[in-house]
Amino acid sequence: xDIKETLLNLSKLCGIGTVKEASEYAASILKNYCEVSxxxxxxxxxxxxxxxxxxxxxxxxxxxxxxxxxNISESGFLTVxxxxxxxxxxxxxxEVTVHTKSGKIPAVxxxxxxxxxxxxxxxxxxxxxxxxxxxxxxxxxxxxxGDFVTYRSLTSELLNGRxxxxxxxxxxxxxxxxxxxxxxxxxxxxxxxxxxxxxxxxLGLRGAKTSAFKHNxxxxxxxxxxxxxxxxxxxxxxxxLGEGAMIGISPVLDREITDKLTAIANHKAIPHQxxxxxxxxxxxxxxxxxxxxxxxxGLLSIPLRNMHTDNEIIDIxxxxxxxxxxxxxxxxxxxxxxx
Amino acid sequence: xxxxxxTLCLTVAPSGSENYVRDTILKEIxxxxxxxxxxxxxxxxxxxxxxxxxxxLMVDAxxxxxxxxxxxxxxxxxxKFQTVGGIKNAVLLCRKIKFENGLIGVIGTKPVxxxxxxxxxxxxxxxxxxxxxxxxxxxxxxxxxxxxxxxxMLGDFAKxxxxxxxxxxxxxRAGCAILIDLLKNESEYDFYATFTVGxxxxxxxxxxxxxxxxxxxAIVLEATTAADIDSVSRxxxxxxxxxxxxxxxxxxxTMYDRELFDAALSSDIPSQKKCGVSGGNNSASxxxxxxxxxxxxxxVPCRYIHSAACVCNYEDIENTLKLxxxxxxxxxxxxxx
Numbered sequence: 001x002d003i004k005e006t007l008l009n010l011s012k013l014c015g016i017g018t019v020k021e022a023s024e025y026a027a028s029i030l031k032n033y034c035e036v037s038x039x040x041x042x043x044x045x046x047x048x049x050x051x052x053x054x055x056x057x058x059x060x061x062x063x064x065x066x067x068x069x070x071n072i073s074e075s076g077f078l079t080v081x082x083x084x085x086x087x088x089x090x091x092x093x094x095e096v097t098v099h100t101k102s103g104k105i106p107a108v109x110x111x112x113x114x115x116x117x118x119x120x121x122x123x124x125x126x127x128x129x130x131x132x133x134x135x136x137x138x139x140x141x142x143x144x145x146g147d148f149v150t151y152r153s154l155t156s157e158l159l160n161g162r163x164x165x166x167x168x169x170x171x172x173x174x175x176x177x178x179x180x181x182x183x184x185x186x187x188x189x190x191x192x193x194x195x196x197x198x199x200x201x202x203l204g205l206r207g208a209k210t211s212a213f214k215h216n217x218x219x220x221x222x223x224x225x226x227x228x229x230x231x232x233x234x235x236x237x238x239x240x241l242g243e244g245a246m247i248g249i250s251p252v253l254d255r256e257i258t259d260k261l262t263a264i265a266n267h268k269a270i271p272h273q274x275x276x277x278x279x280x281x282x283x284x285x286x287x288x289x290x291x292x293x294x295x296x297x298g299l300l301s302i303p304l305r306n307m308h309t310d311n312e313i314i315d316i317x318x319x320x321x322x323x324x325x326x327x328x329x330x331x332x333x334x335x336x337x338x339x
Numbered sequence: 340x341x342x343x344x345x346t347l348c349l350t351v352a353p354s355g356s357e358n359y360v361r362d363t364i365l366k367e368i369x370x371x372x373x374x375x376x377x378x379x380x381x382x383x384x385x386x387x388x389x390x391x392x393x394x395x396l397m398v399d400a401x402x403x404x405x406x407x408x409x410x411x412x413x414x415x416x417x418x419k420f421q422t423v424g425g426i427k428n429a430v431l432l433c434r435k436i437k438f439e440n441g442l443i444g445v446i447g448t449k450p451v452x453x454x455x456x457x458x459x460x461x462x463x464x465x466x467x468x469x470x471x472x473x474x475x476x477x478x479x480x481x482x483x484x485x486x487x488x489x490x491x492m493l494g495d496f497a498k499x500x501x502x503x504x505x506x507x508x509x510x511x512r513a514g515c516a517i518l519i520d521l522l523k524n525e526s527e528y529d530f531y532a533t534f535t536v537g538x539x540x541x542x543x544x545x546x547x548x549x550x551x552x553x554x555x556x557a558i559v560l561e562a563t564t565a566a567d568i569d570s571v572s573r574x575x576x577x578x579x580x581x582x583x584x585x586x587x588x589x590x591x592x593t594m595y596d597r598e599l600f601d602a603a604l605s606s607d608i609p610s611q612k613k614c615g616v617s618g619g620n621n622s623a624s625x626x627x628x629x630x631x632x633x634x635x636x637x638x639v640p641c642r643y644i645h646s647a648a649c650v651c652n653y654e655d656i657e658n659t660l661k662l663x664x665x666x667x668x669x670x671x672x673x674x675x676x
Contacts, residue, residue, distance in 0.1 A: 073569050075567075075569055076501075077568065077569040077570075085451050085452060086451065087432075087433075087448065087450070087451035087454065087459070088459070089429065089432055089448070089459070089460075089461075089462055090429070090432035090433040090434075090448060092427075092429040092430050092643075092646070093429075093430040093643050093646030093647060093648040094433075094648070095494075095495060095497070095505065095648050105499070106497035106498075106499060106505060108505050108643065108648045108650060109648075110568050110570070110642075110643065111427070111429065111430055111643045111646050111648075112427075112429075113564045113565075113566040113568075113571075113577075113642075113643075113644070114425065114427065114564065114618075114644070114645065115564055115566070115577065115615065115617035115618060116566060116571065116575060120427055120428050120429045120462035121462075122429075122459075122460045122461065122462060124460060128570075130568060130569055130570055132568070132642065132643075132650060133499075134497075134499035134501060134503035134505060134650060135499055135500060135501050135503070136501050136503070136580075136581065138500060138501055142500075152495070152497075153435075154435070154493070154495060156435060156443040156493075157443070158443060158444065158445075158471070158472055158473025159442075159472055159473035159474050159475075159479065159480075159483060160473050160474070160475060160479070161473075162473035164435060164443065164445045164471075164473075227450055227452070227453065229415075230417075230447050230449065230469075230471070231413065231415065231417055231447075231469055232447075232448075232449045232467070233449055233450075233453065237453060242475060282452070305445075305447055305471065306433055306445065306447050306448055306450065307450035307451070307452065308450060308451055308452075309433040309448065310433060311433045311434070311435055311445040313445060313447075313471060313473070315473075
């Protein structure tokens with residue numbers, strides 16, 4: 001499996017609500033390396049058995065941010081609601097795809113014509129924005145209320161192995177899981193490893209909550225993205241692209257797992273940086289850790305710029321650092337006990 | 340014409356750097372017209388028709404598009420830039436930029452999670468925007484991009500079941516595609532065609548092209564703002580997609596020749612008046628060239644103009660082609676003189 005190629009494919013495909021392109025593709029690749037089951041919604045679970053009853057879940061969410069159609073006008077303009085956190089400022093003239101029952105429709109967010117407004121103003125509500133379906137009066141017969149809408153953005157390569165495109169949050173994490181399954185296949189493992197591609201993270205960590213309940217686990221590590229550096233972001237609020245895996249440190253997270261991840265990264269000289277959070281992490285780790293009687297949980301993140309936009313930017317080398325740390329963690333036995 | 344139109348839309352050619360689109364156009368038209376490139380960079384082409392024209396006619400479309408120019412590079416390797424032509428910052432945010440050398444960058448923004456209420460409701464100033472090319476620092480960036488490099492907003496080309504096209508630079512590659520088609524096909528009468536530079540920075544190429552051609556009449560082929568959007572009241576919509584070419588009586592640069600205006604609207608080809616006085620185009624330079632040129636503007640109605648995702652109806656382009664041919668014959672036959 002080529003990490004970059006798989007990631008580019010995952011980025012291009014969509015995963016939201018009932019749209020299963022990305023999860024079906026991920027399942028098809030993951031099947032090469034382990035037993036895979038496709039569960040509720042977009043959820044995909046792979047498993048490699050180990051030599052004990054101890055089970056470790058590795059989680060990355062397969063869903064992406066987007067929109068859902070709430071109204072279709074006779075003249076072909078759509079009103080939508082948000083599915084996840086969206087920066088309204090950048091929506092004007094953004095290309096999107098409407099996922100209808102009869103196929104995908106290219107569409108675009110309306111931008112205010114220059115003669116109507118010389119200054120740049122931001123609508124306060126998503127309900128104030130319109131999407132041009134490019135279908136005029138045909139729209140009402142093709143598009144349905146409740147259809148999902150995703151960004152439509154070409155994925156491009158920047159300098160230094162960096163990529164710009166949509167949905168790297170959290171397809172970058174998904175590709176880590178697939179790569180790990182590849183690396184761990186046929187290796188003797190001290191514990192069972194479940195690869196959880198979870199649904200509905202962007203709606204409030206919902207998929208991981210129910211999946212972690214269903215799949216009994218003793219420990220878990222969430223793999224997500226976190227804020228990457230930029231000129232307008234305080235260095236205390238972000239990680240640096242290209243400087244390795246961000247190891248999460250938070251009261252939500254299990255200190256022993258965190259310490260072990262850090263020790264491995266130090267010992268093996270795997271590029272890494274620490275991400276300290278005083279409370280919740282904003283990732284699936286928050287809900288997995290309090291599932292049933294508690295699951296010891298760690299967090300590794302990939303720094304990402306322009307989060308939740310159609311042009312997120314990641315550095316492939318950071319994805320590889322995450323894989324390297326996790327591979328070593330699992331092969332060395334990880335944390336295999338209760339507290 | 341459609342393949343040409345797509346190629347033209349996707350070509351990177353902002354004002355000041357029209358080379359790529361000029362090369363594409365010259366390759367298309369050279370077998371069909373006498374062409375030269377003037378000192379400004381305009382293409383001036385003469386189309387030999389079946390008959391001599393009663394008046395000297397110049398048909399114009401501008402080659403350039405709005406874009407950006409790199410003004411400095413930060414220590415961290417981000418590019419600061421200025422806009423070339425009128426672009427609203429809202430359509431720049433998180434947009435990919437493609438540079439002439441093929442390099443891609445993204446105009447970055449702070450993630451929504453970290454925005455305060457105030458910043459979430461404010462579009463940043465151009466001074467606060469930057470292009471992220473993936474460079475690790477300024478030395479890395481400088482190896483791949485120069486200060487003064489030009490780029491454009493990267494767009495795709497999509498077409499709907501209703502013949503609506505969504506792409507970048509429809510302003511004015513639609514006009515270029517029409518003008519190319521006119522040159523590639525047989526013409527009843529002789530006429531001059533100009534593909535001009537620098538429209539977006541003040542209709543500059545048209546000034547020198549009109550001087551050289553020294554026409555009696557001019558037809559300016561353009562794309563103009565259509566605001567036929569649900570949220571816009573009818574009187575502010577200016578013109579509508581799918582209703583044919585837009586004929587202007589007045590805009591911010593020109594009071595148009597009323598006889599040409601009336602003649603264009605009286606054909607059997609679908610057409611509409613531009614119901615509003617806004618914007619401007621090369622007519623501003625052409626109609627006051629030398630001792631004056633009688634000028635007509637025919638525009639393809641276009642939503643979200645000056646963004647990377649403009650929308651027009653391809654049938655409007657076809658009808659603009661038909662109406663242009665109709666007006667060429669009206670003028671060149673001497674029916675209007």
